Amino acid sequence: MIVFDSDGAIDVLRGIKPAVAWFDTLPEDESLVVPGYVAMELIVGTRDAEDLKRAERWLARCDIVWLEPLLAAEALKSLSQYHLQNAIGVLDALIGQVAISLKSPLHTFNQKHFDVLPDLRTVRPYAREG
Numbered sequence: 001m002i003v004f005d006s007d008g009a010i011d012v013l014r015g016i017k018p019a020v021a022w023f024d025t026l027p028e029d030e031s032l033v034v035p036g037y038v039a040m041e042l043i044v045g046t047r048d049a050e051d052l053k054r055a056e057r058w059l060a061r062c063d064i065v066w067l068e069p070l071l072a073a074e075a076l077k078s079l080s081q082y083h084l085q086n087a088i089g090v091l092d093a094l095i096g097q098v099a100i101s102l103k104s105p106l107h108t109f110n111q112k113h114f115d116v117l118p119d120l121r122t123v124r125p126y127a128r129e130g
Helices: 006-013 015-027 036-044 049-062 067-088 092-104
Strands: 002-004 032-035 063-065
Touching: 002 092, 006 015, 006 036, 006 049, 015 036, 015 049, 032 092, 036 049, 036 063, 036 092, 067 092
Parallel strands: 002 032, 032 063
Antiparallel strands: none
């Protein structure tokens, strides 16, 4: 199972070579999961109608996962506990909680944003250029 954060998904959608090369190596039966909050970020990040259609087509290949109320409450606890010390944001707390609830690592380049969540594992999905 691959749980995407926004950064890697954006790179794939924008055709960034290392991202596309990594994505193309994933087994066809690999489960692709996008937290609903990441899906919303992808939609907001589109620049025109063509971008929006590309994002929607890509998202249609993924399982969109939302937090149940009790798990959203866990994200709220994490936000309350770590916000002042580590400046974790609302979306990062929600996205991280999705990966925690699935017991799967979050594929992201923003480890710094997520390292404060003790039950979350992160993975850098591919080497970025530069």
